[in-house]
Amino acid sequence: MKKIKINVALAGNPNSGKSTIFNNITGARQHVGNYPGVTVEKKEGKVDFKGYELNIIDLPGTYGLSAYSEDEVVARDFIIKEKPDVIVHIVDSSNLERNLYLGTQLMELDIPLVFVMNMSDMAEKNRQFIDYKKLSDLLGTAVIPTVGNKNLGTDKILDTIVKIYEGKMKIKMVEVDYGSEINEEIIKITSIIKREKDLISLYPLNWLVIKVLENDPEVMSIVNSYATASEVIAQKDKSRQHLYLHFGDNIETIIADRRYGFVSGACLECLKITVEERHNLSDRIDKVILNRVLGLPIFAMVMYLIFKFTFTFSEPMVGWFESFFELLSSLAVKYIPDGLVQSFVVDGLIGGVGGVLGFFPLVLFMFFAIAFFEDSGYMARAAFVMDRIMSKFGLHGKSFLPMMISTNGCAVPGIMATRTLSNKRDRLITMMVTPFMICGAKLPIFALFIGAFFSAEYGADIMFIMYILSVIIAFVSAWVLKKLVFQGETSHFVMELPPYRLPSFTGLLLKMWERGRLYLKKAGTIIVVISIMIWAGFTFPIKEAPDSLTDEAAASFQIEESYAGRIGKFIESVVRPIGMDWRGGVALIAGVAAKEVVVSTLGTIYSLGEVDAEAPDSLKEVLQKDKFWNPLKAVAFLMFSLIYLPCFVAMAVFYRESGSSIKWTFFLIFWTSVMAWGAAFIVYQGGTLLGIGV
């Protein structure tokens, strides 16, 4: 027999322990996805209870339900459109007032609402005693105390949901009394909207009316498509004008005031605070961590730790994957006869899947480290410490981490790390500039050209200048994006500094695993497909090399004749002004597969056969002897490599993380190409004019 499904939405403030409750309820039966078209995470899970299948949706944590942030729109759209059977409002008991404010808005959605007083032990520890019975009477619904991190009260939540669903528990939601002045206007608007039968069958009437009165942009655009629109708008404007004159303040503020009034009233009756603690443990920790002198060094240390953890601890795992795929390749070489099939399996298929899995440990380890600092409460502090510098360039205090993970590390986990940013603008700008940092895979290109054209004593200096340049380019780029592309879109830093908490280990593991899985599933497939396409671009059309050529020369001949080679020649006129010929062009095209491939491709083109990207001594000599190259061209080439397109793995992740936005992905491609060409052009032409390095 098929089980009856009950849809349950978990709502609540960020840091209310909502995820912990979600994990307690669903255990490992959960998965993370994305809401279509937006950058917001969607978490869903299932649990069987008393013969029902409870389908739990963990809504994004929000403080309110207005239409201004993506998170809030997603949360309220879900409730209004999907109409879950029960809403569970997870409340941080030690912060009752602000948490219940969201509750006053959930109460207006015409869906049975249950209050879960989470972290009830923390409240008592802070000497805040809540009379749950009284609160339940006041709110007209069930109030369940829980302790999420000890898994206390979980069954009680499920039990209550089922009872409400079966109708065994009657609830009679109370409503905020907005006062006679506002109520009169509510009645006027209601009388008009009521006539739109279709409209009120889709949305809760009460909610619609209040949102109209608040002039909510989304709701107004819904109302606009109905016949009574002009009447509604006229009445709305009249009501707002009237209330403004009466209160001397805008209506949104008055409504918020009434809601807080309701909450304060409830708290006054149900909450007893015996001793108000002046400085709790969190405050004392902050005295050190946010200290004027120690704040920045501690920040630097934590960032270093995350970096170290991501790249050093994942190394063995990366190594296992590498040897595993090397073994597979050697088996393929051994058992599949030479030719196209072997080349496809080794370079296309195994290369592609290996590429995906090669980044997998990085993604896992990074998300574990980030989750630890996020759940413990430090990430908000890190943003607090760094925001002064970052905000000058249109970035956010939290933008620092993704950029740092990318530097000497990798832009793939870097772009994924932007998940810590909640504002869409901040997130997109950060994602857009993160690939400019010099990632680990760009290093071999720099080592090759600097080694070939500059004496050892300047090598380190030039490398250092390149690092500085990458940072400058990223920041200037962010600033330009803010001014040109995201003009008018605001971002703010009004952010809670949650109390420090010890993260739960299972919670961290779940977060790590779910996000890792998301990477494999969403980005992985794109990566394999593109990897095969790149392989084909360098393999076809197959031209028979003249017999007189050595194997190495034949390989070079094949590249020149391939589609990629033809594209390289085709774009030669484009890259000539920046001091490159078709060989540089082809190498850079190949570099889209992975940046270190630039080096090995140059090796093949210069007929050197297999060149080890880590120790390209033979290639160095060839480049030095080649009349075409000179130090200026080398620097221009490096400038271009520094800035141009991120590798396609990073682009695939960018595509997914931008809410599967083709528009933004193409913009990224355009933006990086133009910037790279411009910078290389300035270097090459400027250098030529001044006669430097030629």
Add this chain to the structure above:
Amino acid sequence: MEKRLNELSINQKGKVTDIYGQQELIKKFLDMGIIRGTEIEVVKVAPLGDPIDIKIRGYHLSLRRNEAVNISVMVLNKEERI
């Protein structure tokens, strides 16, 4: 004495008298519990001087100085030396 929130020094307290700014920012303030009559205490300033950390309704909130300028408060206590 009335001041803007960004002008308060550490450990100074104030009662919100008005909030200004773009609709989105006002809405955010309201969501976070900053309404007329709310008591605010400036707890800390970031190591680089901005943003600031305030205590309100028993929790900590950070905001940039150019956001805090939109909140006017009645100062409740004199500046304390620390």
